[in-house]
Every structure is written in structure tokens, then in C-alpha cells.
């Protein structure tokens with residue numbers, strides 16, 4: 001046999017081995033999905049989306065509690081919104097078990113006393129402010145009308161995140177009205193400037209709780225949602241519970257040149273030089289790191305629920321990671337899980353048609369992948385810009401959040417998972433990475449168990465409603481939101497026990 005023939009045989013044998021491993025791993029990959037626990041709720045334990053409850057959500061939307069910049073919000077609207085909340089939930093506000101504090105002028109901190117002091121408190125968070133409405137046309141209902149139409153409530157805040165504020169308060173009001181006396185203390189923390197980093201709201205709440213030595217068992221804030229048709233290869237609904245969030249670094253790029261008359265330009269303008277720098281950043285993305293951080297767990301939790309090809313790829317990441325990286329990088333929502341993203345969010349230069357602009361400035365907002373450092377992001381930028389005329393300064397930065405425990409080893413995570421499955425019995429639940437940031441950045445010192453999840457459904461078509469046009473929630477989803485929080489309050493109102501790690505496949 002010639003050397004070429006024997007080499008061919010070896011290659012063939014190796015390929016066969018690889019194929020066998022791939023098939024075996026695909027067939028035997030463990031299932032991480034647990035069955036929903038039985039829900040012993042009765043009809044009386046259900047919060048229906050009555051006219052009054054829907055109207056309260058609609059009314060909440062009519063308060064234009066917009067945040068524009070840190071320290072520049074809408075104080076009058078916030079004051080009115082706070083008064084509205086107080087008037088709308090009489091049982092809660094009259095209860096001797098509940099204390100209410102206004103923190104940082106407009107943020108709210110409620111504490112519901114628990115009867116069992118051995119149980120660490122739970123903390124549910126959300127925010128009172130909303131992002132502004134842009135000039136973009138196309139709203140099917142006035143954005144601050146809270147209009148109810150075709151089974152939806154429309155307006156700013158309906159999914160970000162007055163639905164969580166109102167849903168939590170409705171659940172607590174319902175609980176207290178039924179004479180419930182909690183065993184575990186519960187905090188509700190509502191910042192008033194989350195949309196501009198939470199420096200005056202959640203930060204103050206975090207400091208206050210730390211000063212008081214409050215150590216919650218877990219914190220649940222807004223975050224990812226139940227998704228439908230968003231995760232490649234998975235037909236069922238997927239509830240994405242974020243166990244960490246990406247960091248961020250915002251950089252200012254600037255170019256200075258000599259100004260002058262528009263009739264006698266130099267070869268290159270500040271605008272041209274900066275445009276080239278920005279183009280270089282967009283053409284040379286930060287490295288695709290998918291699979292090296294906690295986002296890998298997300299895929300592995302869903303592998304057994306995927307259609308054949310995605311399942312084969314996910315069950316064999318030892319071989320197919322580069323393929324998965326390429327596939328996920330094709331869409332903005334999944335690309336966000338792959339790498340530190342680069343968004344050029346501002347570009348300013350020039351003051352007059354016939355004057356050479358002496359300066360051009362761009363702001364670039366990066367969301368940092370959990371496995372990259374801020375220093376590495378900056379080094380990459382300098383390398384691809386490769387032009388000493390472009391100055392780069394860091395405006396603001398935050399390292400990726402610590403990763404919270406998930407799975408059966410974490411009782412708090414499991415209580416959230418169970419509550420989700422009681423409301424969405426047909427859903428899969430998986431730990432995920434949030435691509436944006438929440439007020440929880442101010443709560444890192446309070447507990448290591450921080451989760452970010454909003455209990456409404458998002459389809460691919462809904463993703464642009466978030467901070468965009470036609471923000472809305474369906475009546476059915478709002479009902480689920482209220483009942484999710486109600487179930488969670490019940491599920492955590494007992495000692496939380498860590499369960500033995502078990503996969504479905506092992507049963």
C-alpha cells in the first residue's frame with residue numbers, strides 16, 4: 001500500500017471516529033430541563049386582569065416619568081406617579097406590616113415585615129422611569145396614553161418596566177387583602193433613574209440597605225424575558241433568567257485639526273479622519289468569544305430541546321464552536337451574546353456650511369463580554385483605529401457583573417424557575433447573560449444571588465418595541481406578570497432548600 005493510500009485510510013478512520021463521537025454525544029446529551037412542580041394554587045389564588053387592574057397599568061403609563069440624563073429627569077411627574085401608587089394600593093399602604101420610604105427624593109423602598117427572622121429577606125426590584133419617545137413615527141397609540149386596544153396596553157413603560165412595578169404591587173396587595181402574613185421579609189425597591197445609570201436612585205437604595213446590614217437571600221430585577229421564536233432551533237417558549245450582565249465602556253473619540261475657510265480645505269478633515277476611525281471599528285469587530293463564558297450554559301441547557309442540526313452542534317461544542325459562533329453572529333440579538341458589541345451612538349462636528357470643523361467627536365458604547373476586560377476592549381480599538389490623530393478617552397465603564405449561582409444548587413434560582421413554570425407550564429428555563437445593564441449594579445454588595453428576568457413574552461417582532469416604537473404588553477401577559485410575582489412571593493415564603501443535582505435523563 002502506498003503512503004498516500006495509508007494516509008487516506010488514517011484520515012477516513014479519524015473522520016469515522018469523530019462522526020461516532022458526534023452522534024453519540026448528540027444522542028446522549030443530558031437534559032437540564034426539570035418538570036414543572038405541581039402548583040397547589042386554587043382558583044382563589046389567581047389574580048385576574050380585571051378592568052380595574054388594567055386601568056391602573058394604563059394610568060401608570062400616563063405619568064411621563066422620563067429620564068434624559070443623569071440628574072435630569074421629570075421630578076413633577078415622578079412626584080405625581082408616587083402619589084398615584086400610594087392611592088392605588090390602599091391595603092398595602094395601610095398595612096402595619098409594610099413600611100414605605102422615599103429614597104433619593106423619588107425612589108421607593110418598601111419593606112414587608114416577615115414573621116420568621118431566621119429567613120433572609122427577598123428583594124424584588126424594578127424602576128419608575130422610562131426612556132424618552134423619539135421623533136420616530138409609527139406609534140399606533142399615543143405613547144403616554146396607556147390606551148387599551150385589541151388586547152394590548154400601549155405606551156412607554158408597558159414592558160420597561162412599569163408592568164413589573166405594578167405587577168409586584170398588585171401581587172402584594174392581593175396577598176395582603178387575603179389576610180396573608182408573610183414569614184419571609186420582602187423588600188420592593190424602585191429606582192427613579194435606572195434609564196440613566198441609577199446614580200441617584202438605586203445607588204442610594206443600595207447604600208442604605210448596606211448601611212442597615214440587609215443581606216437578601218436573592219434579588220430579582222427586570223431583565224430578559226420569556227421568548228418565543230428567538231432562540232435558534234428551539235420551538236418552545238424559553239424563559240431566559242439572566243445570571244449576569246455584560247459590562248460596558250463608553251469611549252469618546254475626537255479629532256482636532258486647524259479650522260478655516262471652506263473654500264481652502266486641507267487634504268483630510270477632522271470629520272473624514274474620525275469617519276475612517278469609526279468605520280475601522282465597525283469593520284473590525286471585537287473578537288467573537290461565544291462559548292467561553294456563561295452564555296455556553298444557556299445553549300447547553302437547551303440542547304436537548306433543539307431541532308436536529310442545532311442540537312448536534314450544541315452537543316458537540318468541542319468541535320463546532322466556530323460554526324456556532326458564526327451562526328450567532330449573524331443577528332444583532334444573538335451577536336450580542338458573542339462578543340463585546342460596538343455601537344457608535346453619537347457623532348458631532350461642524351457649525352456652519354462654509355466653515356471647516358476644527359473638531360469631530362464620536363461616542364462609542366461597548367457592552368463588554370464577560371470574558372473580556374475593559375483594557376482588552378480599549379487595546380483592540382487602538383489597534384484597529386491605528387491613527388495617532390484620533391484621541392480616545394474613557395467616559396464611563398463598568399466591569400461585567402459577577403455570575404450568580406444557577407441550577408439545582410441554587411434554591412433561589414430554582415424558586416424563580418418554578419414560579420416561571422407555574423405560569424408558563426410549557427416553557428423551558430435557562431440561565432442567560434443580559435446584554436444591557438440594570439439597577440442591580442448598585443446591589444452587588446448585598447448578595448451574590450442576583451437575577452434579572454421580566455415575566456412577559458417577547459417574540460422577534462417585539463424586540464424593537466423595547467425602548468422603541470409601539471411598546472406594548474398584551475392583557476394576557478400582564479395577567480401572567482401579576483401571577484408570576486404572586487407565585488414567587490408564595491414560593492419563597494418558606495425556607496429555601498438546595499436540591500440534589502439531577503438531570504431529567506437520570507430519572
Ligand SMILES: CCCCCCCC/C=C\CCCCCCCC(=O)N[C@@H](Cc1ccccc1)C(=O)O
Nearest residue numbers: 195196197223224225231333334436437438458466
Ligand atoms: C438568544 C437571543 C437573545 C435575545 C433575547 C432577547 C430578549 C429580549 C428581552 C429584553 C430586552 C433586553 C433587556 C435589557 C434590559 C436593560 C435595561 C436597560 O436598557 N438599561 C440601560 C441602563 C444604562 C446603562 C448605561 C448608561 C445608561 C443607562 C442600558 O443598558 O442601556
Ligand SMILES: [Zn+2]
Nearest residue numbers: 127160161222
Ligand atoms: Zn428597564
Ligand SMILES: [Zn+2]
Nearest residue numbers: 131160195467
Ligand atoms: Zn430601559
